[in-house]
Amino acid sequence: MTSTRRAGPARPLLIAALLILAAALAAALLRPRPATTSTPAPQTTSQASPAATAASGTLPARVMDARVVAVPPGIRETSVFATLRSTGDADVRLTEVSSPAAGHAMLMVTRTQDNMTGMSMTDALTLPAGGTLTLSDTADHLMLMDLREPLQPGQTIPITLTDDQGRTLTIQAPVVKP
Numbered sequence: 001m002t003s004t005r006r007a008g009p010a011r012p013l014l015i016a017a018l019l020i021l022a023a024a025l026a027a028a029l030l031r032p033r034p035a036t037t038s039t040p041a042p043q044t045t046s047q048a049s050p051a052a053t054a055a056s057g058t059l060p061a062r063v064m065d066a067r068v069v070a071v072p073p074g075i076r077e078t079s080v081f082a083t084l085r086s087t088g089d090a091d092v093r094l095t096e097v098s099s100p101a102a103g104h105a106m107l108m109v110t111r112t113q114d115n116m117t118g119m120s121m122t123d124a125l126t127l128p129a130g131g132t133l134t135l136s137d138t139a140d141h142l143m144l145m146d147l148r149e150p151l152q153p154g155q156t157i158p159i160t161l162t163d164d165q166g167r168t169l170t171i172q173a174p175v176v177k178p
């Protein structure tokens with residue numbers, strides 16, 4: 001019997017394995033949503049307001065300084081940073097991110113606990129009413145996974161944010177060197 005076990009640096013492999021696991025989890029979470037064109041969940045049917053029945057609208061936010069970090073060929077995931085400024089008078093709960101450049105995308109939080117900093121997926125990022133949400137490498141951010149093509153600096157990537165009311169905002173984010 002031959003053993004395929006290899007000795008080697010375990011840590012990069014572990015990190016890679018964790019990233020793949022996170023990607024697989026995200027894919028599993030995103031997949032069950034059926035792509036049928038049924039009407040959106042009628043949570044607010046008692047309201048007669050036409051705004052409540054609109055399938056979508058534009059998120060009340062302005063986006064500044066959006067950028068996608070260029071990655072070397074072979075790397076299939078990257079981060080997206082930006083500053084979102086609320087133009088509305090209610091908190092916005094961002095629950096989804098997508099891009100045609102990526103197989104899927106994730107909302108991420110970075111947290112430091114016991115002097116260890118790590119990032120993890122989150123179900124939602126909140127843009128506070130009248131405030132800002134900073135997406136950066138040391139804070140909340142977005143990640144594009146399963147990149148379909150290598151990203152070249154100078155390219156512009158569309159990224160769509162969706163909130164829990166189905167409102168969307170598409171950012172045109174330039175690819176920049178890290």
Ligand SMILES: [Cu+2]
Pocket residue numbers: 079108119141142143
């Ligand atoms: Cu990340």
